[in-house]
Amino acid sequence: MTATPAYDALATTWTRLHRLGHLQSIAGWDQSANMPPKGNEARAAAMAEMAALLHGIVTDPALAARLQAAEAEPLDEPRRANLREMRRRWRAANVLPTDLVERQQMATARCEHAWRTQREANDWAGLVPKLKEVVALAREEAALLSDTLGVSRYEALMDRYEPGLTTAQVDRVFGELRQWLPGLIRKVVERQSRETVLVPQGPFARDAQRRLCEETMRLLGFDFDAGRLDVSTHPFCGGVPEDVRLTTRFRDDEFLGSLMGTVHETGHARYEQNLPREWLGQPLAEARSMAIHESQSLSFEMQLGCHPGFVAGMAPRIAAAFGEQPAFAPANLQKLLTRVKPGFIRVDADEVSYPAHVILRYEIERPLVEGEIEVEDIPALWDAKMAELLGVDTRGNFKDGPMQDVHWPLGLIGYFPCYSLGAMYAAQWFAAMRRGMPDLDARIAAGELAPVFDWLRDNIWTQASRWSTDELARRASGEVLNPAHFRAHLEARYLG
Amino acid sequence: MTATPAYDALATTWTRLHRLGHLQSIAGWDQSANMPPKGNEARAAAMAEMAALLHGIVTDPALAARLQAAEAEPLDEPRRANLREMRRRWRAANVLPTDLVERQQMATARCEHAWRTQREANDWAGLVPKLKEVVALAREEAALLSDTLGVSRYEALMDRYEPGLTTAQVDRVFGELRQWLPGLIRKVVERQSRETVLVPQGPFARDAQRRLCEETMRLLGFDFDAGRLDVSTHPFCGGVPEDVRLTTRFRDDEFLGSLMGTVHETGHARYEQNLPREWLGQPLAEARSMAIHESQSLSFEMQLGCHPGFVAGMAPRIAAAFGEQPAFAPANLQKLLTRVKPGFIRVDADEVSYPAHVILRYEIERPLVEGEIEVEDIPALWDAKMAELLGVDTRGNFKDGPMQDVHWPLGLIGYFPCYSLGAMYAAQWFAAMRRGMPDLDARIAAGELAPVFDWLRDNIWTQASRWSTDELARRASGEVLNPAHFRAHLEARYLG
Structure with a gap:
């Protein structure tokens, strides 16, 4: 039916990221606007869990092939632009090795503290x-x-x-x-x-x-x-x-x-x-x-x-x-x-x-x-x-x-x-x-x-x-x- | 090292459920206490996505074998009680076929409306x-x-x-x-x-x-x-x-x-x-x-x-x-x-x-x-x-x-x-x-x-x-x- 299955699958993935990211954003706002001090530790753990989950979705190995397949699909101009932006986000999440990201998180947390x-x-x-x-x-x-x-x-x-x-x-x-x-x-x-x-x-x-x-x-x-x-x-x-x-x-x-x-x-x-x-x-x-x-x-x-x-x-x-x-x-x-x-x-x-x-x-x-x-x-x-x-x-x-x-x-x-x-x-x-x-x-x-x-x-x-x-x-x-x-x-x- | 690998894996799963559920709970509170009307549709989609995600974790087919293996592990009394409660939650999530749950969601939404x-x-x-x-x-x-x-x-x-x-x-x-x-x-x-x-x-x-x-x-x-x-x-x-x-x-x-x-x-x-x-x-x-x-x-x-x-x-x-x-x-x-x-x-x-x-x-x-x-x-x-x-x-x-x-x-x-x-x-x-x-x-x-x-x-x-x-x-x-x-x-x- 659809002529752009790879693109469509990617679009579904990003809708999912958007929906889960919604909860992350609201909880982030709540953290600054409402959260009492003793909620901090549990909130930090919850936010980290969600960040790992979202990272896992964007680094799913299947995405690489899907992005490549979508490039070859007949996409109109906005969809092509959307695909370009997907690739940007995918690259940002995939180019850095996990251990570098973790070392950065620790170093910046230490330095900021x-x-x-x-x-x-x-x-x-x-x-x-x-x-x-x-x-x-x-x-x-x-x-x-x-x-x-x-x-x-x-x-x-x-x-x-x-x-x-x-x-x-x-x-x-x-x-x-x-x-x-x-x-x-x-x-x-x-x-x-x-x-x-x-x-x-x-x-x-x-x-x-x-x-x-x-x-x-x-x-x-x-x-x-x-x-x-x-x-x-x-x-x-x-x-x-x-x-x-x-x-x-x-x-x-x-x-x-x-x-x-x-x-x-x-x-x-x-x-x-x-x-x-x-x-x-x-x-x-x-x-x-x-x-x-x-x-x-x-x-x-x-x-x-x-x-x-x-x-x-x-x-x-x-x-x-x-x-x-x-x-x-x-x-x-x-x-x-x-x-x-x-x-x-x-x-x-x-x-x-x-x-x-x-x-x-x-x-x-x-x-x-x-x-x-x-x-x-x-x-x-x-x-x-x-x-x-x-x-x-x-x-x-x-x-x-x-x-x-x-x-x-x-x-x-x-x-x-x-x-x-x-x-x-x-x-x-x-x-x-x-x-x-x-x-x-x-x-x-x-x-x-x-x-x-x-x-x-x-x-x-x-x-x-x-x-x-x-x-x-x-x-x-x-x-x-x-x-x-x-x-x-x-x-x-x-x-x- | 550990004598209870199946139990430990289950405990890790439940910690993950707890952390992600944290964001769901805070967003649920926000929905009633803060959310402006036009946020409703996006919030509902986000909450449904999270519910599906959590359901997916509890219905992961690997859990059945892990629960069974944990029963045979040497657990102290509170861990055994915890395992009993895990099984209760697992059973509640797994006993109902997905299509029944979906039909219920639709029927109750219609009826409540x-x-x-x-x-x-x-x-x-x-x-x-x-x-x-x-x-x-x-x-x-x-x-x-x-x-x-x-x-x-x-x-x-x-x-x-x-x-x-x-x-x-x-x-x-x-x-x-x-x-x-x-x-x-x-x-x-x-x-x-x-x-x-x-x-x-x-x-x-x-x-x-x-x-x-x-x-x-x-x-x-x-x-x-x-x-x-x-x-x-x-x-x-x-x-x-x-x-x-x-x-x-x-x-x-x-x-x-x-x-x-x-x-x-x-x-x-x-x-x-x-x-x-x-x-x-x-x-x-x-x-x-x-x-x-x-x-x-x-x-x-x-x-x-x-x-x-x-x-x-x-x-x-x-x-x-x-x-x-x-x-x-x-x-x-x-x-x-x-x-x-x-x-x-x-x-x-x-x-x-x-x-x-x-x-x-x-x-x-x-x-x-x-x-x-x-x-x-x-x-x-x-x-x-x-x-x-x-x-x-x-x-x-x-x-x-x-x-x-x-x-x-x-x-x-x-x-x-x-x-x-x-x-x-x-x-x-x-x-x-x-x-x-x-x-x-x-x-x-x-x-x-x-x-x-x-x-x-x-x-x-x-x-x-x-x-x-x-x-x-x-x-x-x-x-x-x-x-x-x-x-x-x-x-x-x-x-x-």
């Missing part, structure tokens, strides 16, 4: 041996992946998060940024030093904060019939496309962090909620990549959320939530949201200095993986680059320096570039929108957000993994990643 | 054909189980919930109850007709209700580091022993229902939280049976929760939660909690008339499964037994008569007796406690609840599935189920 206390103690020397272990295993993994994919070792690691991304592309983009970013940061800081900004006066009732976050999520099109907002220590967007679980955290003395964090996660959430329903369960229906995912959260947080027209619309809502304050005037809120202040910490960085943190990490982790430098060389490089890019002195401050992120202890090497590529893609999407809708800014100022969502839905969300990232960008905006849009965005917003 | 609207419409005639289908399949299942277990058909169905329970035992116990219960109900109603009871005046803030419930759970020893309280439409005790998830529901105009429901579920919860940790994951560490589980919730709700000494201790807490009211006087609260009023609905029934509802259902579903009566015969029997046992007229009122419970549409036949056996066991446990601690009531009145919890922990909770129900009862209280304790309890509380 040590990092938690050593970071507090500023104990870089203590972390070095454990981090060297993690890096050695990352190099081992990179070498294996690099042979299979025919790319460089660092590219092989980036490929796990951003398929097909090359160091040539990152070098081109970051190289360009490097030319004008430090100067731009200095200029903006100088200019803002003459401004007065009022700080909102707390406390801000958590109930009111929660209501404001939910109201804002509704405004941004989040579907509460297909998702929730809860609280967790580290905000994230989890769950499954059919039931997206956002989290945020509240402080009594400050509300903008939670509000803008929620706006950020809502961008991730709308991507997930609008992946193509008819393909859900298949790799084709998954989000394209981490840089594209980040381009959605940053489209919401930076392009839209810090847009003067949007901020003006939020001002009365904020006043309604907490009572009138001079600090809630639209112009003052806008200043609060676009304050540029070079600092030590990446996650606290503003939109303008953020890429400097990422460029620095890229320029360290790439040679580290390629074997050109060693873990011991990191602090000196860190200090030099922080001085050069952001003009801050980090010498001896490991805690707020190379020990600040959990990524390296966890072996998440090759991920950092995605953050800034996402910011650049977001600027590129909005530039493309403006070309098609010259009155876009006026419409946003009028509270008309549908044009933004429609564009993102048509060009990004529903396209999921159908195209490569470059092809997706070309179809959406007429060109591959072009950092000129990001530069134009920053100059217009901060020097305009 | 129809029941939801037909119940509202009082449409018994409309339900009959679908209920006949469900009963026909239950008879088919009962016949297969009965052949395997060597017991009667109805016993085979009860065995799924209360292993080893015989109709001789139920007949003996319910037959005895039948002698004195209707007279007792009449006497209590007559006596209470002369009493004045004050009804608490609402509204009762939900936040205050939640805090009172949590405070009461703490008082009852619930470990909030190993569990939570949330809200769902139908309260239940879910989650896993390591992380117990209770739910309740709140009404603005009434708080006692939610409070006592929480006390009830806390009884279930403490059983789960105190199952033997060192055996968790093995069948031996699971709760003994549904009647024993119900004996814990009713020990908490009825024996302890409605104990005058406990109620007196609750009175100031209730007043602190909602403000002083004359209705919160201990004696009045006690009257509210022990009000006897024969009615149509089982779930709304008081402690005294509740068993009448169960006896009636037992006397209908037993002959129904044995083929002695048909679905069409139910209403006439129902009306006659309601008149005889409770003195109420249910003619023509199917909605509040045989259509009130979801059990039969779902094929849950053989479960009802557990509710009343649980109430009787609870009375028997407290009678045994009083024999060992003649000052028990004084200690409860002094707010000293530890002796109750210690007794239940030592005699019930930590014993889990180590013994048969009869042996558990004998070890705990010196005798198998003896309804005299329940009678004495009711007479002391309601006629004393």
Whole structure:
């Protein structure tokens, strides 16, 4: 009856993975949002059992022949794209020997555990041996992946998060940024030093904060019939496309962090909620990549959320939530949201200095993986680059320096570039929108957000993994990643 | 090295079932407590996939030989008990042909779906054909189980919930109850007709209700580091022993229902939280049976929760939660909690008339499964037994008569007796406690609840599935189920 038996069998396997993965995702969300401390051990065992089960399904020896047979079957374009994505996932799961995966799990667990206390103690020397272990295993993994994919070792690691991304592309983009970013940061800081900004006066009732976050999520099109907002220590967007679980955290003395964090996660959430329903369960229906995912959260947080027209619309809502304050005037809120202040910490960085943190990490982790430098060389490089890019002195401050992120202890090497590529893609999407809708800014100022969502839905969300990232960008905006849009965005917003 | 390779392999299998079942339990709780409506379809598919997976593990053909080999291995007493429980679960999963299970799933889903609207419409005639289908399949299942277990058909169905329970035992116990219960109900109603009871005046803030419930759970020893309280439409005790998830529901105009429901579920919860940790994951560490589980919730709700000494201790807490009211006087609260009023609905029934509802259902579903009566015969029997046992007229009122419970549409036949056996066991446990601690009531009145919890922990909770129900009862209280304790309890509380 069917002309594509191998493909169909693979599709059934992936539906099964999707269904079992659903329980894993919900339990993962629960772990962060609900689980009491004594549930931890049993949950960890359950999650590990499920991870092993899913790994067993993707490494079933029968899949190799089935993938090969499916290549020869008469598949239409989306099915062929789906098969390409299946093979990507299959390769990722099958190329690494089990003992390497296990050694990595142990080394990263040990390193992350040590990092938690050593970071507090500023104990870089203590972390070095454990981090060297993690890096050695990352190099081992990179070498294996690099042979299979025919790319460089660092590219092989980036490929796990951003398929097909090359160091040539990152070098081109970051190289360009490097030319004008430090100067731009200095200029903006100088200019803002003459401004007065009022700080909102707390406390801000958590109930009111929660209501404001939910109201804002509704405004941004989040579907509460297909998702929730809860609280967790580290905000994230989890769950499954059919039931997206956002989290945020509240402080009594400050509300903008939670509000803008929620706006950020809502961008991730709308991507997930609008992946193509008819393909859900298949790799084709998954989000394209981490840089594209980040381009959605940053489209919401930076392009839209810090847009003067949007901020003006939020001002009365904020006043309604907490009572009138001079600090809630639209112009003052806008200043609060676009304050540029070079600092030590990446996650606290503003939109303008953020890429400097990422460029620095890229320029360290790439040679580290390629074997050109060693873990011991990191602090000196860190200090030099922080001085050069952001003009801050980090010498001896490991805690707020190379020990600040959990990524390296966890072996998440090759991920950092995605953050800034996402910011650049977001600027590129909005530039493309403006070309098609010259009155876009006026419409946003009028509270008309549908044009933004429609564009993102048509060009990004529903396209999921159908195209490569470059092809997706070309179809959406007429060109591959072009950092000129990001530069134009920053100059217009901060020097305009 | 090991002398019990078959047993050890089985134990590994059951640990795996426990771990994967953990995710199923948490997702099941989430479904009731959190899930937004559009998540339903994907969740149902995920749950079905997991159920199929777990079923596949227990029906792995290798298990039969392994169980047989393990019988011949040198096992100590708890391991032998564990093996017995493994075999029970294996038999339950393997004795039914897949096509029967599938036909049952379809028939009960259809019947339950129809029941939801037909119940509202009082449409018994409309339900009959679908209920006949469900009963026909239950008879088919009962016949297969009965052949395997060597017991009667109805016993085979009860065995799924209360292993080893015989109709001789139920007949003996319910037959005895039948002698004195209707007279007792009449006497209590007559006596209470002369009493004045004050009804608490609402509204009762939900936040205050939640805090009172949590405070009461703490008082009852619930470990909030190993569990939570949330809200769902139908309260239940879910989650896993390591992380117990209770739910309740709140009404603005009434708080006692939610409070006592929480006390009830806390009884279930403490059983789960105190199952033997060192055996968790093995069948031996699971709760003994549904009647024993119900004996814990009713020990908490009825024996302890409605104990005058406990109620007196609750009175100031209730007043602190909602403000002083004359209705919160201990004696009045006690009257509210022990009000006897024969009615149509089982779930709304008081402690005294509740068993009448169960006896009636037992006397209908037993002959129904044995083929002695048909679905069409139910209403006439129902009306006659309601008149005889409770003195109420249910003619023509199917909605509040045989259509009130979801059990039969779902094929849950053989479960009802557990509710009343649980109430009787609870009375028997407290009678045994009083024999060992003649000052028990004084200690409860002094707010000293530890002796109750210690007794239940030592005699019930930590014993889990180590013994048969009869042996558990004998070890705990010196005798198998003896309804005299329940009678004495009711007479002391309601006629004393």
